[in-house]
Amino acid sequence: LVTASTSRELLQQVAAIFDRQSVGSFAGSQFHQTLMEEYAQGIDWLISIDLESLQGKIDSPKADGSESPFAWLGVEKVSNLVLQRKRVGAEIESRAVLRYEGEGEGLATLLGTPGAMGGLEFVTPEAQLASAFVIENPFQAVDRLFLMLEKFHPEAWREMVDFQIRNGVNLRDDLAATLGGEFIFAVDGSLLPTPSWKLIVEVYDSGAFHQTMLRLVEELNRRLESGGVAGYTVQPVSGSPGQYVFRSADGTGPELVYGFDSGFLIAAPSSAVISRAVQAQRSGYTLASSAEFQKLLPRDTRTNLSALYYHQTGFLHDFLMAAGPGLKAESSPVIEAMKAGSGPSLFALYSEPNRLSLTGSGGQESLWMNLAAMAALSRGR
Numbered sequence: 606l607v608t609a610s611t612s613r614e615l616l617q618q619v620a621a622i623f624d625r626q627s628v629g630s631f632a633g634s635q636f637h638q639t640l641m642e643e644y645a646q647g648i649d650w651l652i653s654i655d656l657e658s659l660q661g662k663i664d665s666p667k668a669d670g671s672e673s674p675f676a677w678l679g680v681e682k683v684s685n686l687v688l689q690r691k692r693v694g695a696e697i698e699s700r701a702v703l704r705y706e707g708e709g710e711g712l713a714t715l716l717g718t719p720g721a722m723g724g725l726e727f728v729t730p731e732a733q734l735a736s737a738f739v740i741e742n743p744f745q746a747v748d749r750l751f752l753m754l755e756k757f758h759p760e761a762w763r764e765m766v767d768f769q770i771r772n773g774v775n776l777r778d779d780l781a782a783t784l785g786g787e788f789i790f791a792v793d794g795s796l797l798p799t800p801s802w803k804l805i806v807e808v809y810d811s812g813a814f815h816q817t818m819l820r821l822v823e824e825l826n827r828r829l830e831s832g833g834v835a836g837y838t839v840q841p842v843s844g845s846p847g848q849y850v851f852r853s854a855d856g857t858g859p860e861l862v863y864g865f866d867s868g869f870l871i872a873a874p875s876s877a878v879i880s881r882a883v884q885a886q887r888s889g890y891t892l893a894s895s896a897e898f899q900k901l902l903p904r905d906t907r908t909n910l911s912a913l914y915y916h917q918t919g920f921l922h923d924f925l926m927a928a929g930p931g932l933k934a935e936s937s938p939v940i941e942a943m944k945a946g947s948g949p950s951l952f953a954l955y956s957e958p959n960r961l962s963l964t965g966s967g968g969q970e971s972l973w974m975n976l977a978a979m980a981a982l983s984r985g986r
Contacts, residue, residue, distance in 0.1 A: 636685050639704070643687055651689040657682065682706045684959075698904065699965040706959060715749050716956035717741040717786055719909035722893070724789040724805040724869055727882040730895035732793040738912035738954075740788075743781035772824040774817065783814040785868070791892075794878065799859075803882055804872040811865040815849070818863075822851070845876050901951035903964045912954040 608619050636655045643651055684704040691698055717739040728735050740746045754762035769775060785807025794801030808814055819839055826836030835855040842848035848864035863872040864879050867886065871879045885891055892898050898915065902908070950967035 639685055639687065643689055649689075649691045651687065653688070654686045656686055657684045697966070700903075701963045702960060703962075704960045715740065715746060716911045716954070718957060719911050719955050720786070721909055722787055722789065722913075723867075724787045724807060725893040726886040726889075726891045727803070727805050727866075727869065727871060728789065728791045728793050728892040729881070729885045729890055730892050730897065732791045732892050732915070733796075733917045735789065735791040735793070735892060735915045736913065737787070737789040737910075739910075740786045743784045743786065744777060747777045747781045771828075772821060774821060774824070779817045779820075780814070783808060783810040783817065785809050787869075793892075794881070799874050801878050802873065803878055804870075805882070806870045806872075807868060808865060808870045809868070811870065814870065815865075818851075826854075842876050845880065848876055848879060850876070897949060898951070901949065901967045903953055903966065910953045911956040914952045915949065917949045 608616060610616050610619075636653070636657070640651070640653055643653075682705060684706060686704075687700075687702045689700050718741065720739045722737050722739065725735070725737060751762065751765070754765060765776075774780070787805070787807035789805040790802070791805070792800055792802050822837055822839050829836045835853055835857075837851060838854050839849050839851050842850050842862060842864075845864065847866070848862055851861040851863070852858070859874065861872060861874065862876050862879060863870060864876075865871070866883050871882055873879050873882070892915070901915070948967055950965065952963060952965045955962040955964075
């Protein structure tokens with residue numbers, strides 16, 4: 606162990622801690638136990654912060670009345686944050702663990718406990734991007750989201766309440782009541798002429814969900830037509846039973862197609878994308894079962910997740926290159942930098958009692974380089 610400091614007194618305190626005859630309170634603390642557990646699993650490097658000892662200073666009342674940085678978690682007390690990185694075989698795995706105490710109404714309790722994500726069966730191994738999360742109870746999720754909006758963004762909360770009143774719909778009772786706990790978004794297929802995105806949501810009552818959508822469209826049309834603007838229609842897709850297309854009544858603008866299969870709602874820009882998703886689920890040609898995806902999963906006993914984010918190398922590069930020649934000519938050096946990376950990456954989030962864990966594996970550098978390139982683009986460089 607090597608310790609360096611500009612203070613002789615601090616070095617003496619550290620030496621005293623490791624002196625068997627003067628073991629301080631640290632060696633018997635929960636924070637010390639946490640670090641020992643991390644070291645026992647093997648690490649390359651580790652950064653740990655005892656947030657419990659700092660929280661008194663961080664959470665002290667602000668002069669401007671603003672909230673604590675940890676208020677969004679909605680928990681009684683944060684304990685510690687541990688960041689670590691290690692090599693597992695040929696792969697690099699990074700992990701961040703935030704431990705806290707108490708139950709709350711914030712983000713810490715919004716995600717569901719790790720569970721199987723059956724909706725990923727509608728995503729193929731060719732997907733360039735996929736993100737997913739599970740929630741315990743859609744009713745509770747809506748209630749907590751409204752509480753968080755009211756507390757942190759009161760204007761957005763008022764707009765949401767007004768929206769429900771204007772349209773005669775209750776998002777909790779009319780929409781959340783029909784849903785399950787899985788939500789998946791993926792870009793799975795070609796980017797031109799229209800990106801092949803898909804939204805997959807677990808649905809318990811597809812009939813009630815469809816009726817709610819029809820009522821929302823009816824209310825929307827009433828408002829639009831009073832202003833002399835063309836409304837929208839929801840019609841069955843010819844030749845595709847169980848699919849419906851949402852489009853402008855005058856035939857202009859993009860279409861949205863949605864359908865139901867095996868307890869899931871699938872929404873996409875075209876019926877072909879939905880049919881391909883269903884075919885993938887039937888044939889077992891899925892992202893979750895692919896060797897590449899399996900290789901990126903965390904190397905522990907937990908196979909279920911609370912949330913995940915997956916992307917292929919160069920996804921943002923390909924997406925921006927499809928945006929048009931003008932963007933290519935103006936920003937090609939920055940966009941070309943997005944090609945960099947060592948392979949696909951996966952970030953997995955676990956929401957467990959009194960802690961949130963985030964694990965990253967694969968070509969994580971490609972994600973950070975893409976984000977840096979996007980920041981450069983936003984600054985016009």
